[in-house]
Amino acid sequence: MSKLRVLAAIAFVVVIAAAIAAFAIAWRPAIAAIEPPAPQSFDRALVKRGRDLAAIGNCNDCHTAPGGKAFAGGLPVPTPFGTVYSSNITPDPDSGIGRWSEAAFRRAMRFGVDRAGHHLYPTFPYDHFTNVTDEDDRALYAFLMTRPAVRATDHPNELSFPFNQRFIIAGWKLLFLKGGTYKVDRSQSAEWNRGAYLVDGLAHCGACHTPRNGLGAEEANASFSGANVENWHAYAINAQSHAPVPWTQDALFHYLRDGWDADHGTARGPMAEVTANLSSVPESDVRAIALYMASVFGPPPQGRAGPAKGNGAQAAAADQPGAAIYQAACATCHESDRPLPYSGIDLRLSTALSAPDPRNAANVILSGIRPVSGERSPIMPGFANSMTDDQLVALLKYLRSRFSTRPPWSGVDQAVRNARQTETVALKTSRGSDSAPGGLMQRDKP
Ligand code: HEC
Ligand code: HEC
Ligand code: HEC
Known part of the structure; x- marks a missing residue:
């Protein structure tokens, strides 16, 4: 064979191998459908824990359309590549996740694959949820499977080619999905680790506060440096913060828990939804998040202790x-x-x-x-x-x-x-938990 032919043959083999590899990477088996489990089969304490975890994960905000039923999906989530609609995650057997086993749910949370084996768009922030422990996924599953089942019509996504091809998500995952549950940092306290686990995982703070690259993935070296979401700026929440008064652990706790802090004002827009949810979860979790985030901000930079109060206005031209x-x-x-x-x-x-x-x-x-x-x-x-x-x-x-x-x-x-x-954007205030997920065991009331 001539050299050229050998090269051509090698190239051919490489292309076939790459195609097989791509298919092998992209292909995920379906997980068998189950009979929807009876709500009474779930432990109450587990459901309660799942409720709190769901609030920390803002599942309600993305999976509830304005005026729609809780968790029934249909919310349009804009992305630079088009609009993705959130899914119905109530236990309806046909249009929801009623036939999903716990294993299927856990696979979706950890690897972004649905029960049938399709890749899910990372608009569903599984690049964060991938760190959630088996126990916490079990609690979330118990919570969702005990919600009222809602029949909902499927919204086709509005994405252009090639982004409407789900198999390309496999390539995205190869590049950007770092699997694996949370690794404890032994040099830090248990509370710090709890905060880091929640911030990087369920609470997915970086999904809004970290800038993204051209492929829509969070930039690895710019965690929490500030980014735009839905015509809001999610401020830098690290050493690059623009806050006139440096954030402390206490201020973070108040802001995240109550939706406002005396030195920083109120949370608005998408952040108001986050703080409304955090007002209803165990206080210890919000304290842990505040402790961890304070370490992300680091000590206040020299000379930035905040504007001295009462020193009068700046010399801005009063005739402007x-x-x-x-x-x-x-x-x-x-x-x-x-x-x-x-x-x-x-x-x-x-x-x-x-x-x-x-x-x-x-x-x-x-x-x-x-x-x-x-x-x-x-x-x-x-x-x-x-x-x-x-x-x-x-x-x-x-x-x-x-x-x-x-x-x-x-x-x-x-x-x-x-x-x-975008003035119609609901500008909610932060106090109160009216957007937090509903009460316990809504389905098994006598
Ligand atoms: C930022 C918005 C957002 C948040 C927050 C969010 N999701 Fe989703 N989720 C989505 C979108 C959008 C989809 C659909 C993705 C697709 O079609 O590929 C989805 C899909 C899913 C699916 C797959 C359902 C199916 O039928 O394929 C599950 C399960 C799910 N989400 C559970 C959750 C849970 C549990 C939480 C909270 C811990 C949560 N989601 C938080 C946006 C979100
Ligand atoms: C859905 C998007 C979103 C998520 C998720 C989110 N944030 Fe925010 N955050 C924002 C936006 C937008 C603002 C600006 C709000 C405003 O102007 O009132 C903000 C503001 C803040 C501020 C105020 C900063 C300042 O200097 O005033 C802090 C602190 C903060 N977020 C922390 C967090 C933490 C911690 C988490 C995770 C527990 C989180 N955020 C999750 C969107 C988000
Ligand atoms: C009826 C009283 C009232 C009036 C009038 C009013 N505000 Fe406010 N404003 C508030 C309250 C209350 C808040 C929420 C607490 C906070 O964050 O300061 C707020 C918040 C703000 C914030 C956000 C501050 C932050 O947290 O970063 C800005 C900016 C602002 N107002 C500007 C204005 C401007 C400009 C005007 C005039 C055009 C105005 N306000 C008129 C009561 C008022």
Whole structure:
């Protein structure tokens, strides 16, 4: 054989081998369907634990469409590649996971494969859930299998070729899915390890706070450096934090547990859903998360102990067009002596005004902060109907120059236009657990 032919033959063999390998990697067997287990067959204490774990995992937020039944799926989750709809994870035998065994559920959590063997999109954050222990998966399974079964129609995803081909997810996993349950760090306390296990796993904090690469995977060297989600900026929550007052373990605990902290203000947008869930789980878990995150932030950098309170405004030009708007519409609340969270925070403490872009500030000014029904909670009116885009732009520029020590924002006009478009984004307040998963054993009540 000529050299060329040998090369061609080798190339052919390599291509076939690669195709077989790709198929072997991509192929996952189906796991046999089971008869839906009776809700009474699950231990109550296990279901209760599963309920708390589900709250930490925000399963309710992604798997419940606005106005829809809890866990019945159908929520459109936007990605740079198109829209993926969340699945029905109630125990309906046909449209939900009623026929999934615990092994099938665990495989989905750990490897992102459904019962029939299809690869699932990592919009379902199994790149985090992969670290969950067998016991915790068992509790989650018990919780979900005891929810009311809801029949739901399947929403086809809206993804373009080749992203609509599920087998390509196998390639993504090969590159980015680091399997394996949590490895304890023996040099740290049990509480720290508990926090790390939850933050990196079920709570998937990095899914919003870590920037992603071109293939939609979290950048390995930029954990918690801040990223955009649904026209919100999930701030840097590491040493690169823009918060005017450095975050401490106590402040993190209050913010995550109560949805606000005196030195940092309230949680809004997607973060309000996170804190609403965390307000209903065992306090020790939130303390562990706060302890671990404090170590991620590290000690406060030299000279950044926060703005001295009461040292008056910065020397921002009072003749800027935004100054008059601020005095008329905002100062009464934001410079009052009422206690937080009912007054507006001293805006020098606001991360929104020190953030890399103005989107969160624009969102909160347009939509305001709605009260939580039945509770005393912070209120701020929305200014969407009383302010023109030009006024809002002028106001944002003024707020930045007066209340932040950072350089002026660029692209304020565009940010205001974007915020207008997504103004319908539910701007929930954080206090209260009305979005937390329902009570125990809803199905087995007599
Ligand atoms: C960020 C949004 C998000 C969160 C949070 C989330 N999921 Fe999902 N989940 C999805 C999406 C989207 C899909 C569909 C993926 C697909 O079609 O490939 C999905 C799919 C699933 C599936 C596969 C169902 C099927 O029929 O194939 C299971 C099981 C599941 N999720 C369980 C959970 C559990 C348990 C939690 C909480 C611990 C959770 N999810 C949290 C978005 C989410
Ligand atoms: C669904 C997306 C999402 C998830 C998951 C998420 N966050 Fe956030 N987070 C955000 C957004 C968006 C903001 C900005 C909220 C605002 O402007 O009020 C935020 C704000 C914060 C802040 C305030 C930072 C500052 O300087 O003001 C902290 C602290 C924080 N998140 C910690 C966490 C922790 C810890 C977790 C995991 C337990 C977590 N987040 C999970 C989206 C998310
Ligand atoms: C009725 C009282 C009230 C008025 C009027 C008001 N606010 Fe607020 N504002 C609040 C409350 C309460 C909060 C929630 C607590 C907090 O985070 O400060 C808030 C929060 C904010 C935040 C988020 C701060 C953070 O946590 O990062 C910004 C920014 C803000 N307001 C700006 C404004 C601007 C600009 C105006 C005028 C156009 C205004 N507010 C008018 C009460 C008010």
